[in-house]
Amino acid sequence: MDLISKFHFTKREKIFIILFIMALLFGISQYISSKQEDPPPFRDQAKDASNAISSKTESEKTNSEEIVVDVKGAVMKPGIYHLKNNARLQDVLELAGGTLPTADLNQVNLALKLKDEMVVYIPVKGEEVGTKIISQTAGSGITTNPSNQTSSKININTADEAQLMELDGIGATRAKAIIEYRQQNGPFQKIEDLMNVSGIGEKTFEKLKEKISVH
Structure with missing residues (x-):
C-alpha cells in the first residue's frame, strides 16, 4: 500500500x-x-x-619604460639623456639646455617621437645634413655628423666633448673650453678662430689645422 x-x-x-x-x-x-x-x-x-x-x-x-637618447650638434649641453617612453624631440632639447642661437631648427621636427638608442643631431645654420639629422642606431654604433662622414676632419662647431678629445693635444679641459666658447660666442667663422679659446695657442693650432673644419 x-x-x-x-x-x-x-x-x-x-x-x-x-x-x-x-x-x-x-x-x-x-x-x-x-x-x-x-x-x-x-x-x-x-x-x-x-x-x-x-x-x-x-x-x-x-x-614607465625608459629610453636613452644621444644628443649632438648645436645644443647647449650635448650628451646622453634618459627620458620616459613616448618623449618628443622638444623634451630632450629642453634637458640639453636648449639649442644654440646658431641652430637651424627649420631642419628639425620638434614633435618627433623619440625611440631608444636614437642619435639626435641638431645642425647649425648654413649646414646641410640631408636626412641624417636624426637616426636610430639599433646597436650599429654612433651616427655622426654627415659632413664628417665624407671627411676625416672634425667640425669644431658641432663636435661634442668626446669628438674634440680625438684631436691631438685636446684633452677634457680644452674640449670643454671649446664648447663653452662656442656657446658664448656662437660658431667659429674660420678654423683660425680656435686660437681665441683659452689654452689653445699657435703651436697647438698648427697640429690641428689639417684635422678640423667649421662646415
Missing part, C-alpha cells in the same frame, strides 16, 4: 497531492540542470577583473 493510501484523502485531494509532487520534482530537476549548464557568475567577474588588471599593468609598463 503506497504512502497516500495510508491516509484518508478524497480522490480530489489525492490528485492534487500527486500533481504537487510532480511539479516539485520538475522544478528541482530544472534547477539542477540550470546549475550544471551555467557557470557561476563570479567566475566571469573574476576573469574580467583579471583581464582588466593585466591590461592596466601592460599599459603602466609601456608608459
Whole structure:
C-alpha cells in the first residue's frame, strides 16, 4: 500500500497531492540542470577583473619604460639623456639646455617621437645634413655628423666633448673650453678662430689645422 493510501484523502485531494509532487520534482530537476549548464557568475567577474588588471599593468609598463637618447650638434649641453617612453624631440632639447642661437631648427621636427638608442643631431645654420639629422642606431654604433662622414676632419662647431678629445693635444679641459666658447660666442667663422679659446695657442693650432673644419 503506497504512502497516500495510508491516509484518508478524497480522490480530489489525492490528485492534487500527486500533481504537487510532480511539479516539485520538475522544478528541482530544472534547477539542477540550470546549475550544471551555467557557470557561476563570479567566475566571469573574476576573469574580467583579471583581464582588466593585466591590461592596466601592460599599459603602466609601456608608459614607465625608459629610453636613452644621444644628443649632438648645436645644443647647449650635448650628451646622453634618459627620458620616459613616448618623449618628443622638444623634451630632450629642453634637458640639453636648449639649442644654440646658431641652430637651424627649420631642419628639425620638434614633435618627433623619440625611440631608444636614437642619435639626435641638431645642425647649425648654413649646414646641410640631408636626412641624417636624426637616426636610430639599433646597436650599429654612433651616427655622426654627415659632413664628417665624407671627411676625416672634425667640425669644431658641432663636435661634442668626446669628438674634440680625438684631436691631438685636446684633452677634457680644452674640449670643454671649446664648447663653452662656442656657446658664448656662437660658431667659429674660420678654423683660425680656435686660437681665441683659452689654452689653445699657435703651436697647438698648427697640429690641428689639417684635422678640423667649421662646415
